[in-house]
Amino acid sequence: MATYLKSAPTKSQDTERLRAVRETVGGIIVDIRERGDAAVREYSEKFDKWSPDDFRLGREQIEEIIASVPEQALADIRTVQARVRAFAQHQKDSLADFEVETEPGVFLGQRNIPVGSAGAYIPGGRYPLIASAHMTVVTAKVAGVERVTACTPPIHGEIPAATVAALHLAGADEIFLLGGVQAIAAMAVGTETITPVDMLAGPGNAYVAEAKRQLFGEVGIDLFAGPTEILVIADQHADPFVVAVDLLSQAEHGPDSPAVLITTSEPLARRVIQIVEELVVDMPTADFAGPAWRDHGEVTVVGDLDAAYALADEYAFEHVQVLTGNPREALDRMRNYGALFLGEGTCVSYGDKVIGTNHTLPTRGAANYTGGLWVGKYLKTVTYQEVTDPASSAALGELCGRAARLEFFEGHARSGDIRAHKYAGAALPWAPVGL
Structure with a gap:
């Protein structure tokens, strides 16, 4: 719970x-x-x-x-x-x-x-x-x-x-x-x-x-x-000061940027809230980070990491930072996120600015159905077909004729019929005499 x-x-x-x-x-x-x-x-x-x-x-x-x-x-x-x-x-x-x-x-x-x-x-x-x-x-x-x-x-x-x-x-x-x-x-x-x-x-x-x-x-x-999002999953091993700093690092994007902590440790959760509220007052970007934390910040305590991963998947956030004893476990346990940041040695800001992965990522639940910007977004994956064996074309033609007529596509069927006729001598009852 x-x-x-x-x-x-x-x-x-x-x-x-x-x-x-x-x-x-x-x-x-x-x-x-x-x-x-x-x-x-x-x-x-x-x-x-x-x-x-x-x-x-x-x-x-x-x-x-x-x-x-x-x-x-x-x-x-x-x-x-x-x-x-x-x-x-x-x-x-x-x-x-x-x-x-x-x-x-x-x-x-x-x-x-x-x-x-x-x-x-x-x-x-x-x-x-x-x-x-x-x-x-x-x-x-x-x-x-x-x-x-x-x-x-x-x-x-x-x-x-x-x-x-x-x-x-x-x-x-x-x-x-x-x-x-x-x-x-x-x-x-x-x-x-x-x-x-x-x-x-x-x-x-x-x-x-x-x-x-x-x-x-x-x-x-x-x-x-949409607005930048950060969700931190933390257990009792996490440093509350690091968690607080990282939450605010993304809250400063704008006053509507959600910053969420899901943790298995209530003492850590309460300490993070305290530190965030102390730090945000003097931040140069407090006019954005403050309202973001006030209006869109959330802190939730769950019973175990299974519950944490499940709840995080429901959020389907843009950035998910995992500060636990075994952060790589999240790779097998989670499926809805724009990007994962594993362990204390990394942070969302690295992804935003310097590490090399793309920072244009899905927000507002879009991680349920898409990843972020990558090379593949600029590519069109297209197909082509070529049939060079007459017997294969004839067999495909017969199959095409039957399949198309099930859907009442007579024109499609005739494209198959004519190849079955040309390559295997199949009858063309619909063809005009002399053709």
């Missing part, structure tokens, strides 16, 4: 706010479809106070911007991107094209083909999410995407130099200083100066997420992303 020492208040969904977001986003998309660059410029001026002669950065501009970034920062960006690239390459190497001969002369095959173009959105706002450049662009390039268009907004009217550097070093083919719904819509539908892409990737606020939702189907998307 679970004992809740801290519960998140139950809140009814703000339907009016959601409706307003949908209507606003829908109107912007329609306007950009109709007026192209002119509409993009108006929305950029309205929302970002940004209206340069050209939203696209030229090569000389990019070189000047990169030159303004400290060498240590550039070195760190290269180091992290090398790790992301290496892990993405391991993922790609695990995906094999193949061809098999299933019957004499019947060849079936599979190929993994990268999408032709992708749009990468890198948020700005309070936090310039530089690491998202690595996750979206590097991964796309490892997959083999020929053209990657990247958009990132100015921050308070200034060019986010480190983000631009990261996008360039990651391999972005085009970089636009453009944010919000206007960036998402422009990349998806195209304008006079922005060529449309085949899919969109990258995180963003509620408006960006809604734009991706409305455009899905016209273009592909990586996944629907």
Whole structure:
């Protein structure tokens, strides 16, 4: 039985706010479809106070911007991107094209083909999410995407130099200083100066997420992303100070970011609550972390780790950190999560910033049915077929005729009939005389 020492208040969904977001986003998309660059410029001026002669950065501009970034920062960006690239390459190497001969002369095959173009959105706002450049662009390039268009907004009217550097070093083919719904819509539908892409990737606020939702189907998307989530599973071996720090590390993403502890130790649970409430007061990001913990923080005590794993699977959170005596046990015991972080030596922040796995992960229960962004999201797994043996084609034709007529698809059946006739002399009672 679970004992809740801290519960998140139950809140009814703000339907009016959601409706307003949908209507606003829908109107912007329609306007950009109709007026192209002119509409993009108006929305950029309205929302970002940004209206340069050209939203696209030229090569000389990019070189000047990169030159303004400290060498240590550039070195760190290269180091992290090398790790992301290496892990993405391991993922790609695990995906094999193949061809098999299933019957004499019947060849079936599979190929993994990268999408032709992708749009990468890198948020700005309070936090310039530089690491998202690595996750979206590097991964796309490892997959083999020929053209990657990247958009990132100015921050308070200034060019986010480190983000631009990261996008360039990651391999972005085009970089636009453009944010919000206007960036998402422009990349998806195209304008006079922005060529449309085949899919969109990258995180963003509620408006960006809604734009991706409305455009899905016209273009592909990586996944629907909501507020960052962290769930820590801890037993009596865990250090409560580490648990508290790690919970707050993700709560600072935003005031609606859930931070949850499930533990088998009530003393640890109570100590974690105490430490969190002491630490959050003086955090530089307390204006986000404080409301997140107050309104979305939860602490639950369960009887054993079996119950902890089961409850964690019900949450299906984006990040699950396991601070137990045997953390690798979670690999066999859990199935619903975006990413697992095993043991005290690792943390969610490593995954967010430096370790090499992708940090674009499912939220709001989406881990029940999908994983996060990876090389495979940029690949189309397609099949092909070839039948070279006449006898095999004839046998397939006879089977196809029978199977199709069970479903009343006469045209399908006749495609099979004609091959059975051509390769094995089967009768064609439906064929006109002389054919």
